[in-house]
Amino acid sequence: MELGAFSISLTVKDLALSRAFYEKLGFEVTGGGEEHNYLILVNGGAVIGLFQGMFEKNILTFNPGIDIGMQQLDEFTDVREIQRELKAAGVELTEEADQETSGPAHITLVDPDGNPILIDQFF
Numbered sequence: 001m002e003l004g005a006f007s008i009s010l011t012v013k014d015l016a017l018s019r020a021f022y023e024k025l026g027f028e029v030t031g032g033g034e035e036h037n038y039l040i041l042v043n044g045g046a047v048i049g050l051f052q053g054m055f056e057k058n059i060l061t062f063n064p065g066i067d068i069g070m071q072q073l074d075e076f077t078d079v080r081e082i083q084r085e086l087k088a089a090g091v092e093l094t095e096e097a098d099q100e101t102s103g104p105a106h107i108t109l110v111d112p113d114g115n116p117i118l119i120d121q122f123f
Helices: 014-022 078-086
Strands: 005-014 028-033 038-043 046-052 058-065 093-095 106-112 117-119
Touching: 005 093, 014 028, 014 038, 046 058, 078 093, 078 106, 078 117
Parallel strands: 005 046, 058 117
Antiparallel strands: 005 058, 028 038, 038 046, 093 106, 106 117
16 A cells, blocks of 8 residues: 655644754655745755644654655555545544545544554645
């Protein structure tokens, strides 16, 4: 099962302070906007999302349909197919995509240690 590009979504207290910190580590802003309370930063193959006031916990994020450079892929496993495979494997989802739709959708689950996982398809 191909989950797509991986990133970590960090819940931050001060977006500007966090941005400055990660820029010192060599990350560059490639998306989002401070006016929307989130930024996407990249350093090589590492992607971090900084989110202020949006989530309670850090989230492991997978994006079907895009590569690590945020470029749309021609072929990918739709989030609804991933959902079917996970459910068939006995994985409990905390939020499901509508199987009757197509295009953008997401599902959520929690790992055994309580870490939230978001599988978020943009296209």
